[in-house]
Amino acid sequence: MRPVRVAWTFLRLGAINELQYRLNFFVAAFQSLLAVAVALVVLRLVYSHTTELNGWSEPELMCVLGIQILLGGVIRAAIQPNMERIVDEVRDGKLDHALTKPEDSQLLVSVREFRIWRTVDVISGGAVLGVGLARLEASVGAGEALSFAGLLLVGGVLIYCFWLVLATGAFWIVHMWFLAELFEGVYATGRWPIGIYPGWLRYSLTWLIPIGFAITVPAEAVTSRLEWTTPLLALAFAAALFLVTRWFWRFGLRRYSGASA
Amino acid sequence: MAAVDVSELTKVFRVPEREAGLRASMRALFQRRHRDVRAVDSISFAIGGGEVVGFLGPNGAGKTTTLKMLSGLLYPTAGEARVLGFVPSRRERDFLRQITLVMGNRNQLQWDLPALDSFELNRAIYRVAREDFRRLRDELIELLDVGDLVRKPVRNLSLGERMKVEIVGSLVHRPQVLFLDEPTIGLDVTMQKRIRSFVAEYNRRYEATVLLTSHYMADVEALCRRVIVIHHGRILFDGPLTQLGSQFAGYKTIEVALANGAADLSRYGDVLERDADRVKLRVEKADASRVTALLLSEQEVIDLTIEDPPIEDVIELVFAEASE
Known part of the structure; x- marks a missing residue:
């Protein structure tokens, strides 16, 4: 598996790089704990006034929150840094080095950065998910666990595609500094099941910015709410978006001119 | 290929x-x-x-x-x-x-x-x-x-x-x-x-x-x-x-060392540099051999070299010509 090997080589290098800076770990851990604590307090506050929110109980929403934090960790460790680097390198012409390598350019630009300390969010998100599941007192069967893992992967692919489409925009729009803030803001909406949002927002968060697919759908898998058509739809959507993203990346590359040319 | x-x-x-x-x-x-x-x-x-x-x-x-x-x-x-x-x-x-x-x-x-x-x-x-x-x-x-x-x-x-x-x-x-x-x-x-x-x-x-x-x-x-x-x-x-x-520079430089370092050589070509008894002249490429012969016959020459101009100068000349 060539792409996996290339990704692994970069991941290893990224880990070596980050392991030099232990302080970053403590900063990341503190940030993560603080974010989890605030989110849990908000959740408690909401459920001190009600017992369910659009059919979701507090432990179920803890699962959604756990998945949102966990996936957020994956995004901040592996997706976002790569996408931000693309934007920077398109602007100052440094993408040259990636493009003269005998490797698929999309693969290469997608795996070059890895922030190992951000994976603390994966652990804290996993812990919140675990507590939520324990409080549900419902046993998660092997089938549910498997579809959860698969749907989480599909969710990761969807978010990656979304980010890459935005980053590819740098071939046309030179200054895209607002991307990270924009994404962070929208991603925060994934803390709640998309069903609670009004129609237009629900559709936007499903099809336009696929946060619904990435977070709520895996949560449905572990809370026994999943309809059998949903995973198929998620998979088909991810495959289609991946193909579109690939085409868009290649289309954007044709516009690349480098900075000094 | x-x-x-x-x-x-x-x-x-x-x-x-x-x-x-x-x-x-x-x-x-x-x-x-x-x-x-x-x-x-x-x-x-x-x-x-x-x-x-x-x-x-x-x-x-x-x-x-x-x-x-x-x-x-x-x-x-x-x-x-x-x-x-x-x-x-x-x-x-x-x-x-x-x-x-x-x-x-x-x-x-x-x-x-x-x-x-x-x-x-x-x-x-x-x-x-x-x-x-x-x-x-x-x-x-x-x-x-x-x-x-x-x-x-x-x-x-x-x-x-x-x-x-x-x-x-x-x-x-x-x-x-x-x-x-x-x-x-x-x-x-x-x-x-x-x-x-x-x-x-x-x-x-x-x-x-x-x-x-x-x-x-x-x-x-x-x-x-x-x-x-x-x-x-x-x-x-x-x-x-x-x-x-030879293609772009229409001149050559002649560097000559004289027994009489003070001699005025401006009638032979443009004097580019003068350092003690050595003089560097710029002459039209077509005149180079004639000027050399004149120098050798009229002056007391110790040493003489004819060179193409330095490549930096040629390049400068090429770009200057192209910009005109």
Whole structure:
């Protein structure tokens, strides 16, 4: 598996790089704990006034929150840094080095950065998910666990595609500094099941910015709410978006001119 | 088959344009104006395998754009380029595995890690067998004498040291075609020499083709027998470096040492320099032999040399002529 090997080589290098800076770990851990604590307090506050929110109980929403934090960790460790680097390198012409390598350019630009300390969010998100599941007192069967893992992967692919489409925009729009803030803001909406949002927002968060697919759908898998058509739809959507993203990346590359040319 | 074959290659950039000032900026928000810039304008040349060719031109002449088209980074607007038989813009793996692009002002090594880690990364990307990689890497490290540098984080290296390890990293896959864009820019003279002799040695050892751009004529004189001069995207000259002077410079310099150092030689030609008993004269190329004969017969000459003008002066002359 060539792409996996290339990704692994970069991941290893990224880990070596980050392991030099232990302080970053403590900063990341503190940030993560603080974010989890605030989110849990908000959740408690909401459920001190009600017992369910659009059919979701507090432990179920803890699962959604756990998945949102966990996936957020994956995004901040592996997706976002790569996408931000693309934007920077398109602007100052440094993408040259990636493009003269005998490797698929999309693969290469997608795996070059890895922030190992951000994976603390994966652990804290996993812990919140675990507590939520324990409080549900419902046993998660092997089938549910498997579809959860698969749907989480599909969710990761969807978010990656979304980010890459935005980053590819740098071939046309030179200054895209607002991307990270924009994404962070929208991603925060994934803390709640998309069903609670009004129609237009629900559709936007499903099809336009696929946060619904990435977070709520895996949560449905572990809370026994999943309809059998949903995973198929998620998979088909991810495959289609991946193909579109690939085409868009290649289309954007044709516009690349480098900075000094 | 030529290693590099370029035919009518053209690159036009569409650049936004507006006047200075706030009002113009506001207007540009609604009404964009663009201008087409022909960075490379229908150039053709061929470079044989193992040749080292200097690519000369002032800033903005189209050198880097050409190199970027040849390394597959830019899509040509028109014309055709082939490198080792491949069309660069298709960026096929077999093509990219055989070339390298070194840019003097850019760094591709991992900033916070020792260069050895970046070399290993390149090994994985270029799929070089571990044994071959180690052999070539150690050979390059020895050639550039960077054994004690490759274990230090790149950020702790000086500019020259960084360039040397950068070159090692760019060559660990043993490319057959080297595109070197200002590889010695900003380096001190000793470091420039070291890199020059390294490029010459790499070319000799592996019969690699080298296309080099540099603002330092010493680089070009030391490495390239052939030069291509480009200006405003067009080729002004393509031929042996030695012919550049005779084609473009209409004069020669005569340096003469006299027994009577104080003699006035202004009637023989333009006096460029006078240093004790030595005088440097500039004379029309066609007059050189006649003036020499006159000097020898009329003055008490101790020593006399006739030379083409320095290559820097010729290049300056070429660009000045082309701009007129």
